[in-house]
Amino acid sequence: MSLLHLHLPLSQFKSLNLSTPFLHGTSAISTKPSAPASHHLRPTYLPPIRAMRSLQGRVICTTNDKTVNVEVVRLAPHPKYKRRVRKKKKFQAHDPENQFQIGDIVQLEKCKPISKKKTFLAIPVPKRNAPKQPTQELGIALESESSSQV
Template identity: 85%
Template sequence: MSLLHLQLPLSQFKSLSLSTPFLHGTSSAILTKPSTANHHRHRHTYLPPIRAMRSLQGRVICTTNDKTVNVEVTRLAPHPKYKRRVRKKKKFQAHDPENQFQIGDLVQLEKCKPISKKKTFLAIPVPKRTAAKPKESQDLGLSLESDSASPV
């Protein structure tokens, strides 16, 4: 017995609802007859894509402008033909509100709202690296022959 031969009332199928909002590319709002009042009330608001905050590190190369520093950021990128990693440099202008940076300082650039036409970064100081000093030879409590050598 096939489904065509079954005589079921259509009212049973109209009362069914979908368990998920989208089924095979159609939504439940499309399947039911939308009213104009509900249609405007259930607008979907789409959020913009989330982008990671851009953060760069570079060295200050110029401090002549007031509250502005020029920072040179160096990165390694593969050469298009030779596939060898080469240094690529780019200059950015960053906001330095207290004029605290000198030429040669290492700074971190944080993306912020545009301050001027070219200035969209804020300069933040990077703590200086403390070089690990090589440990001196540890004293094991044993005297060396060269220390105890006496003239004969």
């Protein structure tokens, strides 16, 4: 349906002004959007994604002051044979108190760069082979002990 078929008074169309400052070049073009796009904003209730922020490895060198070299071993599939093989990578980590010795297991936490190659902080990991707490005896004699008494 075109404007000719509408029965509107022509006075409405005469009030329209087609000249704008933008058409004559007097208006500056704004590069910033007038309203922020809501689909680009990150929701505040979701935690930030922290991928590969921590690694675990063994200390292999402690000669530098406040720095330890840590070897991280991971299993990855071989590209041709599809069998899992060990991949090793060495990282330098910050040890502010020089507390780690060669052979210690440490956890590497990502932090801001301390030097050109140091972007991890070494954190101690408790040993797995910690001595177990002795279990309390139930006070019941074993079958082998009771048979020897009879």
